[in-house]
Amino acid sequence: MNSLIRPSYAGSIAVIERSIFQPGSLIVASTPRRIWRTWHFQQSPASRGAKTVSKKKVKELQQGAIQADPLPELEDDRTSAYPQYPPLLQGVRANMAKYPNCLLMTRVGNFYEFYFEHAEECARLLNIKLASKSSPKHPSVPMAGFPFWQLDRNLKILVQDLNRYVAISEELRVTGNSPVKARAGMPQFDRKVTRVISPGTLIDEKFLDPYSNNFLLSICIEPPSDASATPQDIGLAWIDLSTGDFFTQTAPMASLGTALARVGPREIVMDEQIPESVKGELQSLVGNHQDLITYHQTASAFDSMSKWSIGTGEQISGHEEAQFSSLEKLAGHQLIDYLNTRLPGLQLQLQPPRKRNLNQYLAIDRHSLRGLEVLETSRDGLGKGSLFHAVRRTVTPGGSRLLRDRLTAPSGSIPEIDERLDLVTLFFADADLRESVIQLLRRTHDVQRLVQKFTLNKGDADDLISLARAIQETASIHGTLREAGESADDEYASLLQRLLAKFSLDGPSLLAHQIFRCIDEEGLAQLHHQEETESAEVAASAAEVVRAASPDDMSILPKNARVKARLAENRFSDPDMHDAWIMRRTASETIAKLHEDLDVLKEERSTLEQTLQQELNTNSLTLKWTPGLGYTVHVKSLAALNRGKEVVKDRFVPSTRNARSFYLTEWTGLGRKLDHARTYIRTEETRIFGELRQQVIQNIVALRRNAVVIDELDIAAAFASLASEEGWTRPILTSTTNHNIVGGRHPTVKLGLEEQGRSFVSNDLNLNEHKQLWLVTGPNMAGKSTFLRQNALITILAQAGSYVPAQYAEIGLVDQIFSRVGAADDLFRDQSTFMVEMLETATILKQATARSFVIMDEVGRGTTPQDGMAIAYGALHHLHNINKCRTLFATHFHTLADLTHDWTRLARYCTDITEGPSGSFTFQHKLRPGVNRQSHALKVARLAGIPNAALDAADSVLCRLHFEKNDRDTLTEPTSALLGAAA
Numbered sequence: 001m002n003s004l005i006r007p008s009y010a011g012s013i014a015v016i017e018r019s020i021f022q023p024g025s026l027i028v029a030s031t032p033r034r035i036w037r038t039w040h041f042q043q044s045p046a047s048r049g050a051k052t053v054s055k056k057k058v059k060e061l062q063q064g065a066i067q068a069d070p071l072p073e074l075e076d077d078r079t080s081a082y083p084q085y086p087p088l089l090q091g092v093r094a095n096m097a098k099y100p101n102c103l104l105m106t107r108v109g110n111f112y113e114f115y116f117e118h119a120e121e122c123a124r125l126l127n128i129k130l131a132s133k134s135s136p137k138h139p140s141v142p143m144a145g146f147p148f149w150q151l152d153r154n155l156k157i158l159v160q161d162l163n164r165y166v167a168i169s170e171e172l173r174v175t176g177n178s179p180v181k182a183r184a185g186m187p188q189f190d191r192k193v194t195r196v197i198s199p200g201t202l203i204d205e206k207f208l209d210p211y212s213n214n215f216l217l218s219i220c221i222e223p224p225s226d227a228s229a230t231p232q233d234i235g236l237a238w239i240d241l242s243t244g245d246f247f248t249q250t251a252p253m254a255s256l257g258t259a260l261a262r263v264g265p266r267e268i269v270m271d272e273q274i275p276e277s278v279k280g281e282l283q284s285l286v287g288n289h290q291d292l293i294t295y296h297q298t299a300s301a302f303d304s305m306s307k308w309s310i311g312t313g314e315q316i317s318g319h320e321e322a323q324f325s326s327l328e329k330l331a332g333h334q335l336i337d338y339l340n341t342r343l344p345g346l347q348l349q350l351q352p353p354r355k356r357n358l359n360q361y362l363a364i365d366r367h368s369l370r371g372l373e374v375l376e377t378s379r380d381g382l383g384k385g386s387l388f389h390a391v392r393r394t395v396t397p398g399g400s401r402l403l404r405d406r407l408t409a410p411s412g413s414i415p416e417i418d419e420r421l422d423l424v425t426l427f428f429a430d431a432d433l434r435e436s437v438i439q440l441l442r443r444t445h446d447v448q449r450l451v452q453k454f455t456l457n458k459g460d461a462d463d464l465i466s467l468a469r470a471i472q473e474t475a476s477i478h479g480t481l482r483e484a485g486e487s488a489d490d491e492y493a494s495l496l497q498r499l500l501a502k503f504s505l506d507g508p509s510l511l512a513h514q515i516f517r518c519i520d521e522e523g524l525a526q527l528h529h530q531e532e533t534e535s536a537e538v539a540a541s542a543a544e545v546v547r548a549a550s551p552d553d554m555s556i557l558p559k560n561a562r563v564k565a566r567l568a569e570n571r572f573s574d575p576d577m578h579d580a581w582i583m584r585r586t587a588s589e590t591i592a593k594l595h596e597d598l599d600v601l602k603e604e605r606s607t608l609e610q611t612l613q614q615e616l617n618t619n620s621l622t623l624k625w626t627p628g629l630g631y632t633v634h635v636k637s638l639a640a641l642n643r644g645k646e647v648v649k650d651r652f653v654p655s656t657r658n659a660r661s662f663y664l665t666e667w668t669g670l671g672r673k674l675d676h677a678r679t680y681i682r683t684e685e686t687r688i689f690g691e692l693r694q695q696v697i698q699n700i701v702a703l704r705r706n707a708v709v710i711d712e713l714d715i716a717a718a719f720a721s722l723a724s725e726e727g728w729t730r731p732i733l734t735s736t737t738n739h740n741i742v743g744g745r746h747p748t749v750k751l752g753l754e755e756q757g758r759s760f761v762s763n764d765l766n767l768n769e770h771k772q773l774w775l776v777t778g779p780n781m782a783g784k785s786t787f788l789r790q791n792a793l794i795t796i797l798a799q800a801g802s803y804v805p806a807q808y809a810e811i812g813l814v815d816q817i818f819s820r821v822g823a824a825d826d827l828f829r830d831q832s833t834f835m836v837e838m839l840e841t842a843t844i845l846k847q848a849t850a851r852s853f854v855i856m857d858e859v860g861r862g863t864t865p866q867d868g869m870a871i872a873y874g875a876l877h878h879l880h881n882i883n884k885c886r887t888l889f890a891t892h893f894h895t896l897a898d899l900t901h902d903w904t905r906l907a908r909y910c911t912d913i914t915e916g917p918s919g920s921f922t923f924q925h926k927l928r929p930g931v932n933r934q935s936h937a938l939k940v941a942r943l944a945g946i947p948n949a950a951l952d953a954a955d956s957v958l959c960r961l962h963f964e965k966n967d968r969d970t971l972t973e974p975t976s977a978l979l980g981a982a983a
Ligand SMILES: Nc1ncnc2c1ncn2[C@@H]1O[C@H](COP(=O)(O)OP(=O)(O)O)[C@@H](O)[C@H]1O
Pocket: 749, 753, 759, 760, 761, 762, 763, 778, 779, 780, 781, 782, 783, 784, 785, 786, 787, 911, 925, 926
């Protein structure tokens, strides 16, 4: 007998008979009292980009339960430790002790439940009802739970939004050799934590952001000889489980913050024993996000990278291993060890690690990333208004992830940048080619994440179809590019040749062919429709049980569960309803044969039905299957029943008012045969599915390679679209230390102004070894900061391989960009605005090289004017004489212009205000050579609406100060004397 268990809540159980045991499913457990319905595991469709929903389809229910083969044996540590509780709670207590930092979710029937203090906490966090579990012999214990289809939603809240760790304890069948023996009357299943979900270990959760990577980062240091010493270097390793991306890097300790900003990890793993100095530094870097850090003690010592079980059969050779530093290896080892403890039943599947060298990239430190608003704006931390947001035209998730990477780590190699720019130019010049490639790109799927799912033993028939479609589109893109290559001139023809050579299509095309040959898309669609109904059914039975057990708890059920319940009622009337097959009959010889058998049985069924209809002389007779009743013959007409007493033989079953059902041996036997035939087909489908999955894995290297090319094409086409929409130009990268930008614009401010119907005034910049530093003065609000940032952003865009907002741009390759802009208070670190400013300035002066590009905006404004000016002078002096880097320096300290009048490599530029009649004025956003000594601050204050009385007072004091200063200046020159000494 196969059954559908109604959800048990607060310990109550109800069983519904069910005729079909679906194969290829997530099997739970089977007992005389409880026989669990199984859920399709591999046949679920994808509901891409699904938002948080409270209703779940059956297909989505496998969440959290990863196929765990083989699971480590259970430690039977429960009975002894917590004798006061019933067995279930003893297990819960033991698991809570084993996973101390996690919230423990325990699967009980169709619910996930929290107990003890976790119940109290989660009831609050998830806004679910707090109940209590009590039995006569045991103390009452707080509990809170939710139906299993809400798992995704609740994981999103706990893990994604609140950064909590959740241990999921699933129900598992007790095997013969398990130490937990099934005793008479005891359940034959046990619960075990199969996975710990933390922000960095998400795999294919629906709430994963498709447009950004989900990195887990590990940090390691060389064990220091002296515990108090600060280590010089750190080893980093980071992994995105959802794509299998795996990177390593060695970086100076001082650039830890920059590394963090660039990688943007969702979780950071490090050893608890790490020296206090590093721990403190990291803690202050993550600021309010302390919960990002996980301390993990690696169980085994590092041996060799070839021992890393990173899957896909690729071993790391000794030769490859040599390129990684020992710190990187340690970090990688720690990361893999951590993942193994988090996903105990899972065989890790990662791409081979890739080493990132610091000098391969234009380094943008974390303050600059924030100050330049590369990824998010500093005002509200939102994406809109950021560079990333303004330039993003990519159409695939993978392209978008790569764009983030390109902008935070632009290239440091001219040939690489030129190669990227060539591709952009190709798409820029050929709009038709660009449009057709973009159209095809829109239809590809996220192959990186799809493939990764299959390697992790997840993925379903819909994923296979998506993959096959993506392969087809990849082939079409290849074809389109090949055609373009035939008519292109020599330069582009060879570029296209190189690009085409990166594709590897043979294996994947065969795979796509196989997938389409086997999978029946119509059947799949039908199956989804059916699953909709099934989920309604589950919701309905949950509603019933909850209503019966504790009517107060109805609030935990989705509202539409009750409505849907009615819809589900009719589904059992037709047994053929279950015949939604995901594989075509032609998929294998076996399946063809099995379908023939089923057809014969169906024929018998309809013959039986017809015969009975004739005997009873009624058309209203049907052969049915219903939960609870099993196989019945259903007749609407009472008169017909009376006519067929011979057939019916009083084996009536209770039924509805105006109809009658009875049992018939022939139908029961035939019904069982039909069930078996269906079961065989499902089993064969599962086998074929497994074969296809295997073929995906065999093609993994080719699939990933193609995905990389697709991402590159997406970015190139996106940059080209952007350039043609906005009238951008191709930058020329040189090995000089010059910047020559004509008609430069700010990529985001320009957009903002245009939205308001205003136009942007472009500005030139010319830096070279003769004029290395520009000192920019001018009134408030006239565009100094904008000018500084726009040049930094143009540099970043150019080295990322994009066109730039300018008429002409010649850029000498930059190694690091620094920007000291705006006032960012860091209250968590208990540092005043001024302290933050000084720290950032110190970093710049210590780290900028002759290849760097520095922008400094109003340094020294956070203290008294004299001190501030002195510090600004000191910084300027250092940049000019020691760092000798390209620098833009905006200031209100006009005296600086006087103090630097004989510096040869410094140029002075300013912005202006033009005053009209009757006090009106306009900002001149155009830079001109010279110094502007007027801040016009009072004008801006008036514009901002400062009351007239306050303005009058300000005006009078300003006049007096001017007067006094002029007086004094004729007597002495104190400031320059002071600074002369300092210089
Ligand atoms: N080149 C420009 N063309 C047009 N408007 C500009 C330009 N530069 C700046 N602005 C406008 O002026 C505002 C203030 O610019 P900002 O650079 O902050 O000035 P400052 O730093 O000199 O006080 C900007 O928000 C923008 O609206």
